[in-house]
Amino acid sequence: MSPAPETPESRAVEDGVLHHLSVSQLRRFALCERAWFFSKVLRLPERPSKAREVGTSTHAQLEHYLRTGEDVLGPIAAAGKHLLPAPGVDLLVEEHFGQPSPLFADGVPLAGYIDLVNPRRLAEGVLRVTDHKTTSSIARYAATPEQFASAAHDAGIQMVGYGYWAVLAAERFPGLKRLELEHLYFQTRGAREARSVVATISAEHVRNEWLAHIEPLARRMRDVARATSPNQVKPSWSACQKYGGCSFQAQCLNAQSQGKPPMSLVNRLTKSATSTMPSAPAPTPAPAAPEQELAAVLPPDAPKSDPALASAPASDEAPRRKRRTKAEMEAARGLSLFVDCVPNCPAEPLAGYVGRMAAKIEQECGVVDIRVAPNDSPLAYGKWKGVLAATIRAEPPEPGTYAALGVAGSELMQVAVEALEPLCGAGHFVRGVR
Template sequence: MTPPVDLPKHGPSVIAGVIQRLSVSQLKRHKLCPRAWFFQKVMRVPEPSTGAQQVGTEGHAQLEHFLSTGEDVLGTFARAGAHLLPTPGADLLVEQELDGNPPLTAGCIPFTGFIDLVDARRLASDGVLRITDHKFTSNVASNAASAEQLADADTEPGLQMVGYGAWALSQVERFPGLRTLELEHLYYQTRGQRLAASVVATVPVEHVAHEWKAKVEPQVEVMKEHAQAARASDVPANYGPACGKYGGCPFMAKCLTGENKTMSLRDKLLNKVSESAPLTVAAVERDAPELPAVLPPDAPTPAPVQTAPEVAQATEQPAPKRRGRPRKAAEPEQPKGEMRVLFVDCIPTVFDGPKPEPLTSYVDTMHRKVAEAGGVDDVRFAGGDSVLGFGKWRGALAMAARAEPPCKGHYFVLGLAQSELTQVIVEALEPTFDIVIRGIR
């Protein structure tokens, strides 16, 4: 079905709680975390760009020019995948708009956006259409999706590629005789060795049509409901891995404190915690009852918690530290309750000391103290005019953590690689812990 009115291509996507248009990137963001989508598209909270996004933008521009004109302007990253690209030509659809006649829709809402590459050269002979999306990633081996994921709209990569496939199905006159879709992610590695890899899911058109109707259409109906929420806290959040994905959610601070109460809660937190007394996890949790846990009961259980028999045995033989002072051989043994012990990416299944507490609230509070001092909401996105800009926030956060470490006790950190804030604080505090135990990956 087509929308009842013509809509501007570049106008707001959500107006007064009503979704005007959608894109596959919006589907992906909402799938990853509905509240993050609400912040981005309904509240229109600015989202800073990253260096990785800049690399991807430049690489896409080079590939678009090469495939359209044949002129070799490929940079070092894109050139690694040149042998996987089709021969440039005017018959290729490069940066193809999703807008069409009829447009792709779900729940009567039109979709906009661009497909990197549509190759119809095998359509007449075999009924095959290949749809390609270029992906620039730091590590192909660990970040590439599987062919099964590309064909499944319940996954983030599949949601995108099924959407592109559904657009092709709507273009009956343009692609007559279409029977099979090849949904391809073409990866270009941006760190280390220059590599490229192609992952292709070959599926019949009936599969794409079913995935769109059975999985995407219901999601759009949920998005309509979420768009009408009065505040972000009324929209569910996927706490856990989604918070640290892609370098960390830019809306984390607002998500944890409430979008309309960020400043007042932060001031309340800072006023209640004495600047002269060391911060403790217990004090943070007591003085900030409005602050929700980063990992609520309904969050997926991290894998290390389920499989840690080796960690339980290692409590008496701690793993060596990456940095920090060596333990003194003649130092008398301290009572377990008076020691600082940190479990990184693991939790003991059997332990005769105090039950470890999450370090999450401490990290969040120290981040807020530094952000408040620098006059920003999130230190990671401090501009060049800020004293925390150009990465200076890392030193400031480390200094604050060393000045106000948590009290003696047992703590744990999960998903360290997914949170840059936690990485900085753990590295700063590591010399102050008597034992640091790291999970084996």
């Protein structure tokens, strides 16, 4: 894979030395250290995203309107026009941190831009700092004031950083006592709507949050910047499906299979069984179904065995599971799925396949998101789950090894995993221990 184009942001790390940071880097690192490593140390390009393109376009419209007063707002941005301040030259739009920047973390300068700084209430000691957010669902994804007032939270890293920058730029904002940190959300799917979420905090609060949470984070980033391989950097599987899914899932999974990776669940079970094997021959027990054999060691969230099977009278036949169709039997050949754990061999992220299946249903049903389909849609009221499961069973992924990571944070992945489990042959479906 070719490196990403050279930009000042992409050269944040050179020769293992951290030269500068941004709040977006801090957020990404806190979310997943390995994703940051792929992006800023190895400088791998991220895949194009329609959601990112919509966000960029909406931000450009808002910037032009606030700078000039010319109404170029499209339907998404126009839904929040009543929440915007009146355009004027006193507004600081796409405000740069400055050169040199007053903001540092562990001695590393931070660069960046803020969507909007509104000083119109500065005479009262109040400064409003706004970040424009585009999201498919405000109800589902909007942060709370408590979350982005704390640098211990993903959203708070960005807003506390913006607030602390304003505190440090004291000569530009004299008399500053309180900060109004605002997320202004614009919904991109379904009904056009917007929402303002504001946290009002003191200048002292942002200073304390920065010192308590961001300074240690930056020190950890220095260590990770010196790593020479993704294997040396900790991944966060819970982040794999956030914000549209990580662009580096394939590289991340294959990095695990190089060198000396963590032992997968299958290997742990095999090793455990080998180490506890008795030295003297033991009577050979009656054959048991694979599901019964693993029941004692699978995690609590594994499917439970049917009590009726355990109490059934002995017979020459193994206990029967639900009969699979011929198509399902064919699909089971060569399909292995690892859920929230990593195999010791190259694997493909399941997320790409699941996204394609969801997109296919959205196109056929004429909806923008199967999870928020209108009430008159056959997908409404949770029916999309059955449709997605049926589509996956009818068109399973190509034979191969797949990894489903971050399943707990994605309803789409949860449905897909449940649908694919019966299609995997015995021993080819492995769920990680949480």
